Amino acid sequence: MASVTLEHLSKIYSNGFVSVNDVSLRVDNGEFITLHGPSGCGKSTILRMIGGLEDITSGKIYLSDELLNDILPRDRRLAMAFQNYTLYKHFNAYDNMALGLRLRDFPRNIIDSRVNDAAKLLGISGVLGQKIKALSERDKQKVALGRAIVCQPKVLLVDEDFARQDPERRKEMLCDILEINEELKITVLYVTNDPLEARTLGKKIVFMKDGKITDIG
Ligand code: ADP
Numbered sequence: 001m002a003s004v005t006l007e008h009l010s011k012i013y014s015n016g017f018v019s020v021n022d023v024s025l026r027v028d029n030g031e032f033i034t035l036h037g038p039s040g041c042g043k044s045t046i047l048r049m050i051g052g053l054e055d056i057t058s059g060k061i062y063l064s065d066e067l068l069n070d071i072l073p074r075d076r077r078l079a080m081a082f083q084n085y086t087l088y089k090h091f092n093a094y095d096n097m098a099l100g101l102r103l104r105d106f107p108r109n110i111i112d113s114r115v116n117d118a119a120k121l122l123g124i125s126g127v128l129g130q131k132i133k134a135l136s137e138r139d140k141q142k143v144a145l146g147r148a149i150v151c152q153p154k155v156l157l158v159d160e161d162f163a164r165q166d167p168e169r170r171k172e173m174l175c176d177i178l179e180i181n182e183e184l185k186i187t188v189l190y191v192t193n194d195p196l197e198a199r200t201l202g203k204k205i206v207f208m209k210d211g212k213i214t215d216i217g
């Protein structure tokens with residue numbers, strides 16, 4: 001578990017466009033925060049800067065007490081669920097979920113228990129042996145979330161495009177991330193431009209417009 005603190009965070013793209021304009025925000029330990037605002041207001045840019053996929057123009061990002069600005073993306077204890085699951089189609093679900101742990105040289109028994117626990121939480125224990133290309137979209141989405149959580153991130157960043165295509169899948173994904181937040185106590189930052197969804201989640205909402213926070217409710 002960890003908090004995320006943004007201090008006077010700004011992003012100006014090379015064409016001079018100010019995408020994020022002096023945003024300060026604290027997401028507490030174990031909290032679930034919804035970042036909401038119209039398309040183009042800078043939500044994804046904030047997630048990408050936290051994840052280290054985008055350079056920070058100015059300001060600071062902390063994970064608990066640790067300044068993240070100069071830490072490589074792979075060394076940040078966070079997981080990201082974005083649009084492209086980048087699952088390996090010819091590997092089975094188990095191997096896809098285990099990949100990050102194998103790359104970090106975790107022992108086999110630990111990998112096994114973490115993958116099985118995540119699969120149980122997400123309800124995909126029955127498909128672990130199947131190849132990705134044979135899975136439904138619903139199960140692929142769950143494998144992608146499973147792969148994110150087996151590394152035991154302190155924070156999970158979820159962008160709305162993770163399950164945009166289909167309302168059913170979206171609902172399922174929201175249930176999954178609520179459960180991940182509650183069961184595993186992982187801090188969640190969730191981005192959506194859908195006002196109804198932001199309200200139904202029943203969590204703290206941070207409203208954004210034109211790169212700025214306009215309200216917190
Ligand atoms: P949101 O996720 O809220 O829809 P984004 O964070 O993706 O918004 O984008 C915020 C703004 O930054 C948009 O107006 C977008 O056009 C602009 N933007 C995104 N990437 C770039 C880029 N590489 N160069 C210039 N402008 C960009």
Ligand code: MG
Nearest residue numbers: 043044045159
């Ligand atoms: Mg976006």
